[in-house]
Structure formats: C-alpha cells, structure tokens
Amino acid sequence: MDIYTSLKNIVGEDNVSNNPEELFIYSRDPGAQHPRRVDYVVMPETTGEVQKVVMLANEKKIPITPLGGGFTLSALVVPNRGGIVLDMKKMDKIIEVNETNRYALIEAGVSQAALQAYLKKHHPHLQHSTPEAPPTVTVVGNALIQGHGHISPRYGVNSDMVNGMEVVLPTGEICTTGSASVSPYWFTRGPLPDLAGLFIGWFGTTGVVTKLSMKLYPKPAYREVLAFQTDDIDSIADAIVDVTQLDLLEDYFLIMQEKPDWMNHMFHIIIVSGHSEEELEFKKSAFKGLFNKFKGGDKVKFVDDLHPALEKRFLDVPPLAALAADFRKGGGFEYTGAILPIDKVPEAWRKGIDISRKYGMVCSYVHQVLTCHSVMFGFNYSFNRADEQDIEITRKALEESNRLTLELGGMIWKGEVAAQKLTMEKMDPNTAQLIQKVKKLLDPNGIMNPGNWEA
Ligand SMILES: Cc1cc2nc3c(=O)[nH]c(=O)nc-3n(C[C@H](O)[C@H](O)[C@H](O)COP(=O)(O)OP(=O)(O)OC[C@H]3O[C@@H](n4cnc5c(N)ncnc54)[C@H](O)[C@@H]3O)c2cc1C
Structure with a gap:
C-alpha cells in the first residue's frame, strides 16, 4: 500500500494531503530561512492516530516534523529532509x-x-x-x-x-x-x-x-506601566539588578528604536500589578523611589508622560513589545533571540547597533528581562519577503548576531539549523555526543525532525 493511502486509512481523507497547493504553505515559515520540500501533511485528531502515524513513519523510515503554530521564525517546523508534517492543530x-x-x-x-x-x-x-x-x-x-x-x-x-x-x-x-x-x-x-x-x-x-x-x-485585577528613559548604555546591567532586586515586578522590557526620534533612547518598561489598588500603589511608589536613587543622576529620566500608544501596548496581555520593531515593506521579520547574562547586555547593545548599521538596517531593540538571572536580547531584523537579496542580507545579519551571542557567553534561543550547528561546535564535545546518544536511543531510525541538533 502506498504511504498516502496508509495515512488516509489512519486519519481519514480530510486530514491528509499530498496536494502541492496545500503543501506549499508547510514548505516555508514567515522567517528568513529557505523553503524546503514537504511530501505529506497530516492532521491527527487523537493520540491513537499520532501513534499510528509515527509507527508507520518508523517502519518506512519517513521523516516526521511536528508543527504547532509554526511561528518560531527559524524554520524549525519546515522539514530538512522532506516527509510528513504532523500538524497538531x-x-x-x-x-x-x-x-x-x-x-x-x-x-x-x-x-x-x-x-x-x-x-x-x-x-x-x-x-x-x-x-x-x-x-x-x-x-x-x-x-x-x-x-x-x-x-x-x-x-x-x-x-x-x-x-x-x-x-x-x-x-x-x-x-x-x-x-x-x-x-x-x-x-x-x-x-x-x-x-x-x-x-x-x-x-x-x-x-x-x-x-x-x-x-x-x-491573575491580578490591576496593572500599570512605569517607564524610565536613559542614554547611558553602561548603566543597563546595574539598573536591571536594582529593579529586579525589589522583587515587585510582573514584566520588564528594554526597548529602543532609531526612528521615530522620540524612541531613540533606551526605555526601561516595567509592568507592575496588584490584587488591590493599595498593593499597586505600594509597588509604584517603591519603583519611583528607586528611579530617583539611580546611579547616574540626571542621566536617568522617569517618564511621566509615556506615549499613550506605547502605554496601551504594554498594558495588553500579552504586551505588544515587538511592534517596536522596524517593520519594512514586505513584512518579513526575524530575530536572534539571545539569552544573555545580564552583565553582557551593554556590549551586546553596542555591537548589535554596529551589525544593524553594517547591513543597512534601522536598529530596533526589544529585550525582556527573564526573572533576575538573564535577558532575552532580541537582535531584530525586518526584510522584504519579495526581495531575495534583502532576505540574504538578513541571514548574514542573523549569523553575525548568532556568533556574537556565543562570543558574549550567551545562548542562542530557538536557533535555525545553522545556529544549532554553531552552538554544537562550541559545546563541550562530551555533551554534544550525549545529545546524539539520547536521540539515537529514542529515535533509532532518525525519523524525528532530522537535521536539527545534529553534530
Ligand atoms: C511578533 C512575534 C513575537 C514573538 N514573541 C514571542 C515571545 O514574547 N515569547 C516567546 O516565547 N516567543 C515569541 N515569539 C516566537 C514564537 O512565535 C513563539 O515562541 C511560539 O509560541 C512558538 O510556538 P509555535 O506553536 O509556533 O511552535 P512551532 O513553531 O510550531 O514549533 C516549535 C518547535 O516545537 C516543535 N513542536 C511543536 N509542537 C510539538 C509537539 N506537539 N510535539 C513535539 N514537538 C513539537 C516543532 O517541531 C518545532 O521544533 C514571537 C514570534 C513573533 C512572530
């Protein structure tokens, strides 16, 4: 029996396709990576169906790539070696x-x-x-x-x-x-x-x-956005340590964008929440007291009149911080999500601006402070999806940001295949070997999303 018929027998005709028009959308994602071949898309409805599809793939040695929303932007759901996309929706x-x-x-x-x-x-x-x-x-x-x-x-x-x-x-x-x-x-x-x-x-x-x-x-009943602005890049790490030391915040972003001019500063955006108005007021006054004491004195300015558009974006759940990115004609957007140690943020900030300039991009930063231990530093790049040269430039900027991330002692988050390879090259060889051993043990025929985390 051919593979299509076997899949149809498992999930029903409506839930499998090998039709090129339907496979097209599964052969790419919204990021800057190259499109790749897909042979079948399957939409299981039960765990039992997933089990049967996986057993068939294992017997026939057909690659399977699980897909959720498909929005990592780094083509993690686009198969490297064809086969079945298992769309879980x-x-x-x-x-x-x-x-x-x-x-x-x-x-x-x-x-x-x-x-x-x-x-x-x-x-x-x-x-x-x-x-x-x-x-x-x-x-x-x-x-x-x-x-x-x-x-x-x-x-x-x-x-x-x-x-x-x-x-x-x-x-x-x-x-x-x-x-x-x-x-x-x-x-x-x-x-x-x-x-x-x-x-x-x-x-x-x-x-x-x-x-x-x-x-x-x-879920707290009240939320509010507090912001302070500075151009003193060297103060970032100390500010993050001081702000998180209070142990009172819900969310914390750092943003900067070269255009429009009023956004060409470093903004610390802190979201506080409370179950009562008193709790919220207490937290706000604690932060305002802290801002007044910051090192650098007049280099730091508390923003009383945060632009209403910006305030609304951060009050929404989830906040729309990435909209600070410079979206260009053609709508493409991708970023190296670098998980950085807090003390490396100023260096990343400066070198990230250099990378943007080198590739002719407007620099736009959105970073989220993750607990009090690290920062998700987004090296953001937007590009025109209809312009192959523009996409190639973006890939180069991403590669440079990936290398910088590792040089700074950081970790590349949700990296594309090329970024995974860079990570594996830098990794303790015994750790890299352990990863291969675990994969081999669980997946002896190498059917699961092959090409990822390969040495
Ligand atoms: C504008 C924008 C803003 C973003 N902001 C954030 C943010 O604030 N925080 C954040 O975390 N991310 C963010 N992202 C990145 C990304 O969109 C999210 O992390 C998203 O939640 C990934 O989920 P997904 O369903 O799209 O995963 P997918 O891309 O579908 O899958 C991710 C990986 O998991 C595997 N996988 C999926 N489902 C399964 C399964 N059932 N079993 C086994 N493996 C599976 C896939 O094979 C793939 O390797 C943002 C993206 C964009 C475009």
Missing part, C-alpha cells in the same frame, strides 16, 4: 482546568488565544504565561522551545511551568512524564527523574507531545 481540547492545584491540562494544538479566552470566561482569576507571539501559536510549541510569556520575569520561562506531558515516542510507545505517571493529578514534575528534559528544547527530535499540563497563576 486539530488536537485542540482543553481537557481540564484544576482550580485548586492551578494547572491546565491541554492537547498539543491548543493555541495561546484559546487558552487565554477559556480562562477569562471560566476561571477569571487565573492566568497562564502568555508570549507576545501571534495568538494562533500553540501553548505546547512555545513551552517546548523554552519560550517566555508576560509573567516570565516573575515566575520563570514557560518550560519551567510544565508539570507533565503525554508523549508518543519515535518508536510508537505512549509515555507520561511527571506526577501523572503515578497519580491522577497532573500537578507536578517531580520528585522523579525529570523526563520532561528529554522533550523540552529538542525541537521535536525526540517524540510528539500530545498532552501537556501547564501551571496557572493568580
């Missing part, structure tokens, strides 16, 4: 929200917007950590790439919030991680050997996650 059930133990158990295709809307309607005092990405992206895809949301500066990155998962292994076994492997509750990851680490950060190379339990958090 039809597995979109919110299975359980446990109010008391504060978690949501969801299927892999549940989008950020769907979970947010569901919580707003049925559990208005709970929230999940919502990334600023387009609303159609999946909660699972985001957690698996160690993404970050609007409460990450307070509670940690979104992969830290995973309690457990149901996973179809590349050889077809269905396996559960965390407390759900021994209990009816999906409420905690340990105390057990932490098997979540076999699937988080692997870009779909170790299995297909079909369900995931995500921690929920109390």
